[in-house]
Amino acid sequence: MASLIYNRALELWARGNIDFDTDTFKVMLTTSAYAENKDTHDFRDDVTNEVAGAGYTAGGNTATVTVTLDTANDRLDITLGGTTWPASTITARKAVYYKSRGGAATADELIAVNDFGADVISSSGTFTLNASTLRITNT
Amino acid sequence: MTQQTTTVSYKLSEMTVDQLVQVSQGLGHQIDKLRADRVHLGKLIAQKLRDQRVADLKAQIADLEAQVNAEAPGAVIEATAATVS
Numbered sequence: 001m002a003s004l005i006y007n008r009a010l011e012l013w014a015r016g017n018i019d020f021d022t023d024t025f026k027v028m029l030t031t032s033a034y035a036e037n038k039d040t041h042d043f044r045d046d047v048t049n050e051v052a053g054a055g056y057t058a059g060g061n062t063a064t065v066t067v068t069l070d071t072a073n074d075r076l077d078i079t080l081g082g083t084t085w086p087a088s089t090i091t092a093r094k095a096v097y098y099k100s101r102g103g104a105a106t107a108d109e110l111i112a113v114n115d116f117g118a119d120v121i122s123s124s125g126t127f128t129l130n131a132s133t134l135r136i137t138n139t
Numbered sequence: 140m141t142q143q144t145t146t147v148s149y150k151l152s153e154m155t156v157d158q159l160v161q162v163s164q165g166l167g168h169q170i171d172k173l174r175a176d177r178v179h180l181g182k183l184i185a186q187k188l189r190d191q192r193v194a195d196l197k198a199q200i201a202d203l204e205a206q207v208n209a210e211a212p213g214a215v216i217e218a219t220a221a222t223v224s
Contacts, residue, residue, distance in 0.1 A: 003214040004216060005216055010218065090209070112216050114211075114212075114216070115214070120209045120210070120211040121207065121209055122207055122208060122209035123207035124202075124207070125206040125207045125208035126209075127208070127209045127210075127211070128211065129211045129213075130210065130212055130213035132214045132215070132216060133213070133214075133215045133216070134216050134218065135215055135217045135218070136217075136219075136220055137218070137219050137220065138220045139219055139221045
């Protein structure tokens with residue numbers, strides 16, 4: 001599977017239900033067993049096989065999001081910030097970004113998933129997730 | 140191993156000068172032996188402390204070697220906004 005933007009996120013964004021400047025976003029890690037579906041997965045409760053291990057808390061970490069308009073290249077970059085899990089023992093294949101409303105998983109809208117392409121494994125060390133970018137190009 | 144000790148009591152006030160000198164020399168020998176034992180014990184303590192420090196360092200190295208950091212790559216996920224005519 002490849003990295004993708006959930007379709008529902010685009011719709012919610014268009015309808016004004018997601019504000020990348022002011023909302024709280026989080027990123028959670030999953031194993032390779034999570035089969036993302038950009039059509040049918042819209043809320044966090046659709047995400048399965050979240051990782052478990054020392055140094056990792058269910059629901060993941062807060063991620064800083066920034067929006068940059070690039071008129072020279074006719075595109076908008078939404079940067080989903082990276083994060084770290086120190087002293088962790090984690091085997092992860094994907095990072096799922098979502099809007100956190102601070103409550104039930106059924107209320108947290110999914111934004112995007114980053115497929116690392118292979119398992120990334122930390123053992124009593126620091127698991128670092130680098131930032132990803134959602135790039136909307138105006139062709 | 141059981142060490143048997145025989146204790147003989149003398150009144151110092153009834154001892155001759157030669158006997159007192161012998162007792163004094165005997166005590167001197169005991170003091171010398173105790174000093175030597177103390178030096179030996181000091182060396183043993185130092186060796187054990189060194190061994191403990193080495194063991195502690197080996198344990199720390201083992202812990203560090205067991206730590207594996209990991210770095211997950213970021214991605215550029217693209218969407219296209221196009222005019223539909």
